[in-house]
Amino acid sequence: MRIDRRELMKLLGLGGVVLGSGLPGFSLAASKGKPPEDFMFLQLSDSHWGFSGPPNPQADRTLKEAVQAVNASKEKPDFIVFTGDLTHTTDDDALRRRRMGEFKAIVSELRVPKLHFLPGEHDASLDKGQAYQENFGALHQSFVHKGVHFIALDNVSDPRGAVGDTQIDWLKAELGKLDRDAPIVVLAHRPLFDLAPQWDWATADGAKVLSVLEPYRHLTVFYGHIHQENHRTTGNIAHHSAKSLIFPLPAPLSVPKKAPVAWDAEHPGKGLGYREVEVKDEGRALALEEYDVHGARV
Amino acid sequence: MRAVVLGAALVLLLGAGAQEPAPPRVVTMTARKFEYSPAEIHVKRGEHVVLELTSLDRKHGFKLPELGIRSDVPPGGTARVELTPANAGRFPFACDVFCGDGHEDMTGTLVVDP
Numbered sequence: 001m002r003i004d005r006r007e008l009m010k011l012l013g014l015g016g017v018v019l020g021s022g023l024p025g026f027s028l029a030a031s032k033g034k035p036p037e038d039f040m041f042l043q044l045s046d047s048h049w050g051f052s053g054p055p056n057p058q059a060d061r062t063l064k065e066a067v068q069a070v071n072a073s074k075e076k077p078d079f080i081v082f083t084g085d086l087t088h089t090t091d092d093d094a095l096r097r098r099r100m101g102e103f104k105a106i107v108s109e110l111r112v113p114k115l116h117f118l119p120g121e122h123d124a125s126l127d128k129g130q131a132y133q134e135n136f137g138a139l140h141q142s143f144v145h146k147g148v149h150f151i152a153l154d155n156v157s158d159p160r161g162a163v164g165d166t167q168i169d170w171l172k173a174e175l176g177k178l179d180r181d182a183p184i185v186v187l188a189h190r191p192l193f194d195l196a197p198q199w200d201w202a203t204a205d206g207a208k209v210l211s212v213l214e215p216y217r218h219l220t221v222f223y224g225h226i227h228q229e230n231h232r233t234t235g236n237i238a239h240h241s242a243k244s245l246i247f248p249l250p251a252p253l254s255v256p257k258k259a260p261v262a263w264d265a266e267h268p269g270k271g272l273g274y275r276e277v278e279v280k281d282e283g284r285a286l287a288l289e290e291y292d293v294h295g296a297r298v
Numbered sequence: 299m300r301a302v303v304l305g306a307a308l309v310l311l312l313g314a315g316a317q318e319p320a321p322p323r324v325v326t327m328t329a330r331k332f333e334y335s336p337a338e339i340h341v342k343r344g345e346h347v348v349l350e351l352t353s354l355d356r357k358h359g360f361k362l363p364e365l366g367i368r369s370d371v372p373p374g375g376t377a378r379v380e381l382t383p384a385n386a387g388r389f390p391f392a393c394d395v396f397c398g399d400g401h402e403d404m405t406g407t408l409v410v411d412p
Binding site for chain 1: 357359361363364390391392393394395396397398399401402405
């Protein structure tokens with residue numbers, strides 16, 4: 001019988017740090033005698049700043065309400081990731097940049113140490129990410145936070161919704177530096193697996209990306225795009241989509257034609273919200289909590 | 299001379315008997331922001347069909363996942379999509395090249411009649 005490290009600690013009644021470096025998953029921080037640190041981050045997604053229409057008659061308020069809710073919370077995240085569609089698309093390049101500027105001004109009110117942004121197709125597909133890069137920086141990136149490796153992929157600046165071979169090679173190089181037991185969080189806008197290709201809820205070369213991710217044993221994906229919570233597993237990878245901050249969409253393939261869920265005047269903001277992710281056990285245990293735009297747990 | 303004419307007729311008859319496959323039925327379609335026309339296409343199960351798609355404005359895509367089909371639809375060009383559906387049913391297709399505010403509405407259905 002094989003006992004993994006967490007089971008072994010549980011059996012021994014130990015929690016945390018001191019078990020041996022020969023066990024899988026033993027981190028560099030632990031080996032240096034530095035206690036692993038739990039932390040929390042938030043995922044906000046699909047604010048579509050600039051949208052107007054019946055699916056959200058309060059579209060000019062929803063993002064601001066979410067910012068107020070985050071600021072009012074006692075629990076302070078280490079950082080926030082925005083998983084794309086920060087702005088609503090437009091054919092007008094000047095208007096796109098104006099929307100991005102307004103979005104940045106609103107989220108600059110967040111009292112959080114760090115914000116990380118990813119593009120969605122509404123931000124980046126029509127101009128291959130030009131305006132996005134001017135306003136938010138690189139289309140894909142990686143960073144390390146308290147021993148956890150975050151990799152933010154761009155599966156939108158190619159209007160076909162592909163990651164592309166160049167970025168996949170970069171991904172292989174990033175992952176190649178890591179142990180197969182390293183804690184890894186991958187961020188993307190579109191689902192990396194075929195959730196509902198009929199509704200364009202997929203990544204054109206997602207299978208190729210997943211084959212690169214698959215060998216890593218503690219890897220979780222957070223994404224947006226589908227305007228609702230969805231939790232799936234492919235191989236040993238968990239994929240979690242977030243609610244939007246503009247309008248909800250129906251469950252995958254649950255109706256003949258994809259269209260926003262109608263605004264509920266009696267429950268404004270119903271189906272909208274954001275996510276808290278608690279990272280524990282040296283990044284190998286993630287606990288998810290969902291909040292509405294007013295900061296109430298749902 | 300008479301023998302030559304008879305021989306030619308025989309060759310023609312033999313040629314007809316070899317039953318060359320019938321050419322596929324061609325269905326012409328247009329793609330533009332943010333619709334296909336027609337948006338619903340009817341074919342028979344087992345029918346050999348070619349969809350000829352022409353874009354009227356910009357680059358679009360044509361993706362019919364359940365039949366494993368996708369194609370770019372370039373502006374000023376015609377994409378040919380060949381299919382012989384084995385099963386009856388309704389199969390949605392969609393544009394998979396993001397084309398603007400309304401891209402999500404650019405969908406249609408292939409109806410395969412039994």
